[in-house]
Amino acid sequence: xxxxxxxxxxxxxxxxxxxxxxxxxxxxxxxxxxxxxxxxxxxxxxxxxxxxxxxxxxxxxxxxxxxxxxxxxxxxxxxxxxxxxxxxxxxxxxxxxxxxxxxxxxxxxxxxxxxxxxxxxxxxxxxxxxxxxxxxxxxxxxxxxxxxxxxxxxxxxxxxxxxxxxxxxxxxxxxxxxxxxxxxxxxxxxxxxxxxxxxxxxxxxxxxxxxxxxxxxxxxxxxxxxxxxxxxxxxxxxxxxxxxxxxxxxxxxxxxxxxxxxxxxxxxxxxxxxxxxxxxxxxxxxxxxxxxxxxxxxxxxxxxxxxxxxxxxxxxxxxxxxxxxxxxxxxxxxxxxxxxxxxxxxxxxxxxxxxxxxxxxxxxxxxxxxxxxxxxxxxxxxxxxxxxxxxxxxxxxxxxxxxxxxxxxxxxxxxxxxxxxxxxxxxxxxxxxxxxxxxxxxxxxxxxxxxxxxxxxxxxxxxxxxxxxxxxxxxxxxxxxxxxxxxxxxxxxxxxxxxxxxxxxxxxxxxxxxxxxxxxxxxxxxxxxxxxxxxxxxxxxxxxxxxxxxxxxxxxxxxxxxxxxxxxxxxxxxxxxxxxxxxxxxxxxxxxxxxxxxxxxxxxxxxxxxxxxxxxxxxxxxxxxxxxxxxxxxxxxxxxxxxxxxxxxxxxxxxxxxxxxxxxxxxxxxxxxxxxxxxxxxxxxxxxxxxxxxxxxxxxxxxxxxxxxxxx
Numbered sequence: 001x002x003x004x005x006x007x008x009x010x011x012x013x014x015x016x017x018x019x020x021x022x023x024x025x026x027x028x029x030x031x032x033x034x035x036x037x038x039x040x041x042x043x044x045x046x047x048x049x050x051x052x053x054x055x056x057x058x059x060x061x062x063x064x065x066x067x068x069x070x071x072x073x074x075x076x077x078x079x080x081x082x083x084x085x086x087x088x089x090x091x092x093x094x095x096x097x098x099x100x101x102x103x104x105x106x107x108x109x110x111x112x113x114x115x116x117x118x119x120x121x122x123x124x125x126x127x128x129x130x131x132x133x134x135x136x137x138x139x140x141x142x143x144x145x146x147x148x149x150x151x152x153x154x155x156x157x158x159x160x161x162x163x164x165x166x167x168x169x170x171x172x173x174x175x176x177x178x179x180x181x182x183x184x185x186x187x188x189x190x191x192x193x194x195x196x197x198x199x200x201x202x203x204x205x206x207x208x209x210x211x212x213x214x215x216x217x218x219x220x221x222x223x224x225x226x227x228x229x230x231x232x233x234x235x236x237x238x239x240x241x242x243x244x245x246x247x248x249x250x251x252x253x254x255x256x257x258x259x260x261x262x263x264x265x266x267x268x269x270x271x272x273x274x275x276x277x278x279x280x281x282x283x284x285x286x287x288x289x290x291x292x293x294x295x296x297x298x299x300x301x302x303x304x305x306x307x308x309x310x311x312x313x314x315x316x317x318x319x320x321x322x323x324x325x326x327x328x329x330x331x332x333x334x335x336x337x338x339x340x341x342x343x344x345x346x347x348x349x350x351x352x353x354x355x356x357x358x359x360x361x362x363x364x365x366x367x368x369x370x371x372x373x374x375x376x377x378x379x380x381x382x383x384x385x386x387x388x389x390x391x392x393x394x395x396x397x398x399x400x401x402x403x404x405x406x407x408x409x410x411x412x413x414x415x416x417x418x419x420x421x422x423x424x425x426x427x428x429x430x431x432x433x434x435x436x437x438x439x440x441x442x443x444x445x446x447x448x449x450x451x452x453x454x455x456x457x458x459x460x461x462x463x464x465x466x467x468x469x470x471x472x473x474x475x476x477x478x479x480x481x482x483x484x485x486x487x488x489x490x491x492x493x494x495x496x497x498x499x500x501x502x503x504x505x506x507x508x509x510x511x512x513x514x515x516x517x518x519x520x521x522x523x524x525x526x527x528x529x530x531x532x533x534x535x536x537x538x539x540x541x542x543x544x545x546x547x548x549x550x551x552x553x554x555x556x557x558x559x560x561x562x563x564x565x566x567x568x569x570x571x572x573x574x575x576x577x578x579x580x581x582x583x584x585x586x587x588x589x590x591x592x593x594x595x596x597x598x599x600x601x602x603x604x605x606x607x608x609x610x611x612x613x614x615x616x617x618x619x620x621x622x623x624x625x626x627x628x629x630x631x632x633x634x635x636x637x638x639x640x641x642x643x644x645x646x647x648x649x650x651x652x653x654x655x656x657x658x659x660x661x662x663x664x665x666x667x668x669x670x671x672x673x674x675x676x677x678x679x680x681x682x683x684x685x686x687x688x689x690x691x692x693x694x695x696x697x698x699x700x701x702x703x704x705x706x707x708x709x710x711x712x
Contacts, residue, residue: 018069019066019069019070019073019091020331020332020335022062022065022066022069023066023094023097023098023335023339024335024338025062026059026062026063026066026097026098026101027097027101027338027339027342029055029058029059029062029101030059030101030104030105030342030346031342031345031346032055033052033055033056033059033104033105033107033108034105034106034107034346034349034350035349036051036052036055037052037056037105037107037108038107039052040052040678040679040680041284041287041291041402041403041677041678041680041681042401042402042403042404042680043404043680044404044406044408044679044680044681045680049679049680052108052111053111056108056111057111059101059104060102060104063098063101063102064102064129066094066098067095067098067129067132067133070091070094070095070098070136071132071135071136073088073091074088074091074092074135074136074139074140087327087328087329087332088139088140088144089140089143089144089145089146089328090146090328090332090336091136091140092136092137092139092140092144092146092147092150093146093149093150093153093320093336094336094339095132095133095136095137095150095154096133096150096153096154096156096157096158097153097157097339097343098129098133099129099130099133099154099157099158099160099161100153100156100157100160100161100313100343102125102126102129102161102164103157103160103161103162103163103164104160104164105346105350106292106293106294106297106350106353106354107292107353108291108292109164109167109168109171109291109292109293110168110171110290110291110678111291111678112675112678113290113671113674113675115168116168116169116171116172116173116290117172117173118168119165119168119169119172122164122165122168123165123169126161126162126165129161130158130161133154133157134154137150137151137154145323145324146320146323148319149315149316149317149319149320149323150316152312152313152315152316152319153312153313153316155308155312156308156309156310156311156312156313156316157309159305159308159309159312160309163293163296163297163302163305164293166296167292167293167295167296170295170296171289171290171291171295173251173671176247176250176251177251177252177253180247180248180251180253181253229271229274230270230274230277230278232385233361233382233385235274235277235278235281236281236358236361236362237361237362238266238278239278239279239280239281239282239284239285239358239362240281240282240285240358240359240362240363242263242278242282242693243282243285243286245259245263246263246282246689246692246693247286247289249670249689249692249699250286250289250290250670250671250674251670252670252699253699254699254700255699255700256700257700259700260695260700261695263692263693263694263695264479264693264694264695266693267476267690267693267694268476268479268480268694272465272468272469272471272472272473273465273468273469275472275690275693276468276472276686276690279686279689279690279693280402280403280686281358281402282689283402283403283677283681283685283686283689284358284402284403285358285359286674286677287677287678288357288359290674290677290678291677291678294357294359297354298354298357298359298360298363306350306351306354309347310344310347310351313340313343313344313347314344316340317340317341317344320336320337320340361385402681403680403681403686404680404681405462405463406460406461406462406463406680407460407461407462407463407467407555407559407683408459408460408461408559408562408566409459409460409461409555409558409559409562410459410558410561410562410565410566411459411533411558411561412526412529412530412533412561412582412585412586412589413530413533413537413589413604413607413608414604415586416586416589416590416593417593417597417602417603417604417607419590459558461555461558461559463683466548466551466552467552467555467556470548470549470552470654470658471658471661471687471690472690474499474655474658474659474662475658475662475687475690475691475694475696476694478491478494478498478662478694478696479491479694479695479696481502482695482696485698485700488695488696488697488698488700489698491696492663492666492667492691492696492697492698493663494659494663495516495521495524495659495660495663496515496516496517496524496528496656496659496660497513497516497517498659499652499655499656499658499659500512500513500516500652500656501513509652511641512638512641512642512652515527515528515531515634515638516528516656520576520577521574521575521576521578521660521663521664522564522571522574522575522576522577522578522581523576523578523581523629523631524660525560525561525564525575525578525660526561526578526581526582526585526631526635527631527634527635527638528557528635528638528653528656528657528660529557529558529560529561529635530585530631530632530635530636530638530639531635531636531638531639531642531653532553532554532557532653532657533554533557533604533608534608534611534612534635534636534639535639535642535643535649535650535653536550536553536554537604537605537607537608537609538605538608538609538612541647543647545647546647546648546650546651549650549651549653549654550650552654552657553650553653553654553657556654556657556658556660556661557657559661559683560657560660560661560664563664563682563684564578564579564582565579565582567682569672569675570664570668570672570673570676570682570684571664571668573667573668573669574663574664574667574668577629580629581629581630581631584628584629584630585629585630585631585632587628587630588628588630588632588633589632592610592611592632593607596610597610611632611633611636612636612639612640614633614636616633616636616637616640619634619637620632620633620634621634661683661684661687662687662691662696664684665684665685665687665688665691666688666691666696666697666698668684668688673685673688673689
């Protein structure tokens with residue numbers, strides 16, 4: 001009996017704290033998300049992304065759960081005497097707060113692009129929860145003395161919840177594409193013009209060789225010439241202009257050559273640093289478009305509804321403060337004040353973010369028409385930029401970055417030298433497992449192999465301006481050769497061949513061409529990756545003039561292999577059977593190291609020297625046939641060929657790697673680039689957008705007119 005009584009008391013205690021705990025937890029998750037959600041576009045650590053993903057999912061679940069508890073308590077009747085022990089008036093007042101929380105913070109509406117496509121589900125959820133809230137409020141009538149603040153909160157919360165659903169709707173592929181399509185334009189009246197032209201010709205009113213009317217193109221934006229260093233304000237304004245012009249990239253629209261020439265003229269006259277600064281800011285606008293409420297908030301109606309929401313919350317707080325709270329539990333009153341102050345605090349943070357956002361800077365800059373507004377806007381923008389700058393004592397470096405600036409690395413030789421013990425390989429490799437059936441099925445659900453592989457070989461290099469300069473200079477050089485659609489297609493299709501045939505060196509690279517011309521992209525990437533590693537670890541005489549090319553080649557080599565192995569979705573359109581070829585190459589590398597290296601000699605340098613010592617006069621395919629897809633010793637042959645070029649080889653290798661990177665970037669699906677924006681960003685995405693701006697994209701196919709939207 002004693003134990004039963006204790007259990008009953010515990011159950012009653014749980015029921016009392018359950019609804020209160022759920023509501024406070026919901027508020028805490030909102031505060032967490034509004035502050036930390038923007039970090040995911042600046043940091044790519046898996047644990048940060050996991051925490052934010054979990055918080056995003058749990059936030060909605062907790063709010064819905066609390067809604068269920070409130071509606072259940074109302075249905076049970078007199079809540080003050082029920083196990084919940086909360087006044088029905090307070091329950092009705094708390095319900096709109098949950099609507100407010102379900103509206104979510106402005107800093108995150110979608111955790112992935114797929115969430116935008118589920119806007120219909122969110123719309124249904126919106127209607128359902130609005131109905132439940134109305135029912136809860138109705139059941140508290142007519143004796144509800146908190147009806148005024150309750151209605152005020154309901155109005156403000158509804159606006160916010162509707163804003164979230166509308167943001168998801170506008171960011172969905174079909175709606176976004178429809179909004180970016182230009183208005184139907186039949187163009188000049190061809191039939192009428194030709195009739196008039198023929199009539200004038202027959203009447204000899206005008207010479208036979210008189211030109212027909214042609215469409216005129218007026219650039220909508222004044223370009224800044226020369227390599228003048230851009231200040232932060234100009235960077236944001238230019239990024240916003242090109243964001244509005246090139247939104248259609250996300251939905252596979254095509255653009256005119258007028259747009260290409262305008263963009264190419266601007267970016268070709270910039271330094272590498274400024275070009276990447278503009279692209280980083282432009283991608284930040286893309287991120288806000290797809291994953292936040294920016295498009296709903298940064299417009300006139302958005303500002304009005306935001307003001308209504310804030311005004312309703314403040315008015316609700318004032319009403320609750322002056323009302324007689326006799327009959328309410330003191331701790332319930334404190335919880336209500338916490339909810340009100342939390343809601344006001346969230347709105348204040350949101351308003352601060354709106355004021356300091358790149359959208360505000362860009363819109364003020366593009367809407368300045370009079371001298372007074374120009375002067376006032378300039379002062380305001382300069383204040384914001386100083387506050388956000390890295391040198392400001394008020395700003396954290398993590399808040400000033402627009403992407404992670406992380407270049408992930410994966411090295412084949414290094415990963416095979418640092419293999420896990422046999423028992424771990426047996427645990428992680430399904431082909432080696434000898435477990436009972438039940439345990440085998442359980443282990444198959446856990447990606448242990450990927451987990452241990454990441455622990456062993458995951459490395460990160462910080463993006464450097466030297467790397468950006470190499471990429472920018474090479475792409476700008478290619479752009480100078482792409483004068484028409486055929487030239488663009490040729491360069492976009494190049495994956496090393498163009499760099500070798502048009503190399504700046506005087507030496508003939510024809511012996512290197514088979515490594516890019518006669519193999520598919522995935523095989524070429526593996527060949528050059530292993531060859532780069534072999535040369536890097538055995539080359540001890542690199543001088544200062546080529547050291548930069550050596551280091552950038554190494555970074556790009558490891559980065560491209562990381563993309564193929566760890567981000568296969570981004571390489572799926574170009575890599576082919578890259579995964580199969582990679583595992584066969586790893587298997588052959590393991591066998592060679594096991595047979596030729598002792599534990600005390602397992603260094604990268606010694607391993608590479610041992611590989612290069614193997615005689616390779618006969619092609620591996622002639623000895624092994626085509627059963628194995630390994631390219632280990634084909635890469636050794638390539639490395640020996642590169643060695644004939646001396647120090648010049650690093651210039652050649654770096655140019656080939658830039659071309660391999662560019663080929664993957666421009667052939668990767670735009671939605672994959674967009675997906676990476678929510679995971680810290682990738683260098684390949686910056687290269688993709690830079691190529692588009694330099695005119696190296698097959699999406700420029702229109703002789704006249706444009707498909708971009710106008711700049712607000």
